Amino acid sequence: xxxxxxxxxxxxxxxxxxxFLLGGVxxxxxxxxxxxxxxxxxxxxxDTVYVAYMQHVYAVRAADGSMIWRFPEKAGRxxxxxxxxxxxxxxxxxxxxxxxxxxxxxxxxxxxxxxxxQADWIASPxxxxxxxxxxxxxxxxxxLSKNGSLLWKFETGRALWxxxxxxxxxxxxxxxxxxxxxxxxxxxxxxWSVDVGGAVIYSPALDAEEGTLYLxxxxxxxxxxxxRDGSIRWQRKFEGGMWTQPxxxxxxxxxxxxxxxxxxxxxxxxxxxxxxxxxxxVTGKAAVLDSRVVFPTxxxxxxxxxxxxxxxxxxxxxGKLYTGPVVIGDRLAVGIAGxxxxxxxxxxxxQDLWTFVPPK
Amino acid sequence: MWDALIITPFxxxxxxxxxxxxQNFGIAIILFTLLIxxxxxxxxVRQIKGAQAMQELQKNEKWLKIxxxxxxxxxxxxxxxxxxxxxxxxNPFASCxxxxxxxPIIFGLYQAIISALxxxxxxxLRLIRHIYPGLLQVESLIPLNSRxxxxxxxxxxxxxxxxxxxxxxxxVVVVVITTYIQGKLIATPSANPKDQTAAMSNMMNLYMPxxxxxxxxxxxxxxxxxxxxxxxxxxLQYAMLGKVNWGNVFPFLNxxxxxxxxxxxxxxxx
Numbered sequence: 001x002x003x004x005x006x007x008x009x010x011x012x013x014x015x016x017x018x019x020f021l022l023g024g025v026x027x028x029x030x031x032x033x034x035x036x037x038x039x040x041x042x043x044x045x046x047d048t049v050y051v052a053y054m055q056h057v058y059a060v061r062a063a064d065g066s067m068i069w070r071f072p073e074k075a076g077r078x079x080x081x082x083x084x085x086x087x088x089x090x091x092x093x094x095x096x097x098x099x100x101x102x103x104x105x106x107x108x109x110x111x112x113x114x115x116x117x118q119a120d121w122i123a124s125p126x127x128x129x130x131x132x133x134x135x136x137x138x139x140x141x142x143x144l145s146k147n148g149s150l151l152w153k154f155e156t157g158r159a160l161w162x163x164x165x166x167x168x169x170x171x172x173x174x175x176x177x178x179x180x181x182x183x184x185x186x187x188x189x190x191x192w193s194v195d196v197g198g199a200v201i202y203s204p205a206l207d208a209e210e211g212t213l214y215l216x217x218x219x220x221x222x223x224x225x226x227x228r229d230g231s232i233r234w235q236r237k238f239e240g241g242m243w244t245q246p247x248x249x250x251x252x253x254x255x256x257x258x259x260x261x262x263x264x265x266x267x268x269x270x271x272x273x274x275x276x277x278x279x280x281x282v283t284g285k286a287a288v289l290d291s292r293v294v295f296p297t298x299x300x301x302x303x304x305x306x307x308x309x310x311x312x313x314x315x316x317x318x319g320k321l322y323t324g325p326v327v328i329g330d331r332l333a334v335g336i337a338g339x340x341x342x343x344x345x346x347x348x349x350x351q352d353l354w355t356f357v358p359p360k
Numbered sequence: 361m362w363d364a365l366i367i368t369p370f371x372x373x374x375x376x377x378x379x380x381x382x383q384n385f386g387i388a389i390i391l392f393t394l395l396i397x398x399x400x401x402x403x404x405v406r407q408i409k410g411a412q413a414m415q416e417l418q419k420n421e422k423w424l425k426i427x428x429x430x431x432x433x434x435x436x437x438x439x440x441x442x443x444x445x446x447x448x449x450x451n452p453f454a455s456c457x458x459x460x461x462x463x464p465i466i467f468g469l470y471q472a473i474i475s476a477l478x479x480x481x482x483x484x485l486r487l488i489r490h491i492y493p494g495l496l497q498v499e500s501l502i503p504l505n506s507r508x509x510x511x512x513x514x515x516x517x518x519x520x521x522x523x524x525x526x527x528x529x530x531x532v533v534v535v536v537i538t539t540y541i542q543g544k545l546i547a548t549p550s551a552n553p554k555d556q557t558a559a560m561s562n563m564m565n566l567y568m569p570x571x572x573x574x575x576x577x578x579x580x581x582x583x584x585x586x587x588x589x590x591x592x593x594x595x596l597q598y599a600m601l602g603k604v605n606w607g608n609v610f611p612f613l614n615x616x617x618x619x620x621x622x623x624x625x626x627x628x629x630x
Contacts, residue, residue: 037480081480096480119515122481137479158503161481176503198499201481218488219499241498243485283485322482337482 040335041083065354069108094121135160152188174200202245256282296321370472386508517581
């Protein structure tokens with residue numbers, strides 16, 4: 001073989017390897033769960049803010065934004081997006097590698113893990129008394145004891161992306177299979193189910209006193225469901241798609257749609273109390289305070305309004321908001337997707353208090 | 361631009377097929393792959409013809425003489441090569457151009473399948489925004505039924521057999537085998553040891569099945585299904601054009617030159 005041919009062959013090999021690498025990166029990047037898969041899940045006990053985002057769960061001091069711990073210390077394959085749930089002496093958080101973790105909320109040390117589910121933990125679990133109710137994308141709602149052993153599991157038709165709600169006796173689970181299920185917490189037996197005409201992404205709001213569940217569906221409906229028998233009390237169709245759950249306060253439901261409208265709706269009969277245009281898709285649950293309601297929008301804005309629909313202030317972060325702010329006393333913790341920072345604390349008038357910067 | 365011209369129409373076509381075949385996403389992927397391969401078939405024919413012309417050039421006496429004469433002078437060799445292309449009426453890009461045109465379509469197909477599988481909330485929000493409301497109804501379409509045979513098309517495929525503690529990646533094996541067979545069948549062997557195209561083709565035949573198998577093992581099984589469908593349809597297309605060398609896969613056929621090869625084409629042993 002002459003030198004020319006050898007050199008050409010060598011170049012061909014390099015080109016081939018480069019093409020494989022490029023192709024691999026392109027194809028693999030479409031399949032792997034990257035930052036674009038979801039948004040930060042934020043929760044708090046008042047003193048500490050817990051945030052699950054990408055490869056870690058962080059515990060952050062609510063006072064100044066300094067980190068207390070992170071789990072795992074070294075980034076691995078796990079991806080965390082569902083908001084961690086604090087239950088007495090444990091912090092529960094699921095990952096996108098099918099594992100539900102119980103962590104020590106003070107140290108971040110793992111106490112136990114539950115690895116019997118077959119898909120991602122997209123929704124947060126709910127703790128009712130001594131029972132952990134954890135919905136998984138493998139279609140099952142798992143009931144676990146506080147030490148992580150399986151008590152029962154309940155199968156629905158499709159993935160579960162919504163956190164369940166409960167009145168203490170019954171757990172209400174909305175599913176992507178277009179149904180809402182009422183399940184007895186003690187034995188996992190179905191009490192009733194109702195077809196709501198569209199997939200349910202977000203958790204319902206429960207008014208236990210009135211015995212009503214309020215939820216939105218991908219069929220652009222806001223519905224009120226009787227918790228006693230699953231009958232639909234009322235439903236209201238919206239122009240724009242809904243990518244939020246309703247926030248309930250004092251007989252009103254506050255929510256927005258993907259066409260950039262925000263609404264206050266009467267919880268009693270579904271009639272509109274007021275509506276305002278905010279010009280940006282509302283993506284996430286509104287935070288309702290004593291005298292104001294704060295809506296998150298996809299362009300990264302928080303828009304505060306009075307409870308009567310008067311615009312008070314707005315501010316925009318770098319990134320996108322797909323989850324509502326978490327109220328911590330007189331402050332708001334904001335989880336931001338796709339920006340330089342993913343957790344900020346702001347005052348009730350939208351002023352920056354601190355930004356969480358995870359150590360390298 | 362990319363989304364509006366390629367991804368969105370692809371997603372809507374894929375979901376439209378999904379709807380009319382009774383909401384079976386596996387069948388929809390197979391039919392959609394077939395549709396795309398049929399549409400791009402003329403490009404494939406041009407690519408084959410271009411590649412064949414280049415292949416025949418390797419055996420051209422004049423070209424062999426030029427190579428020998430200017431083997432120490434790369435610049436002069438390139439000049440003479442271009443002159444020969446002109447003389448023989450060969451366009452050196454005739455085989456590359458159709459491939460380049462097909463590439464965005466293949467990537468678009470891949471992205472459309474990934475987008476339609478939407479296994480996380482943000483993926484679903486993006487998918488909903490791609491859907492033409494006049495063509496498809498989100499409320500009845502979402503969530504997609506991602507079950508096909510024993511697979512969840514949104515997850516890497518494993519077949520679990522009672523008694524075994526691990527899942528067998530059946531589709532990965534099928535992807536590796538079909539990729540290898542396709543590569544071998546369509547390879548045109550060369551008697552010229554200096555033939556770079558043949559050398560490159562040999563390397564591709566070796567590495568490509570491993571690479572595709574790795575992707576099928578790690579990515580959603582919907583893509584592995586697409587790889588298999590694409591390979592089988594590709595083999596069928598080449599067979600219809602009489603361009604497969606069965607002797608490359610079944611060497612015993614080489615002993616009977618008169619009967620070997622689809623369309624009566626002779627196979628060469630390497």
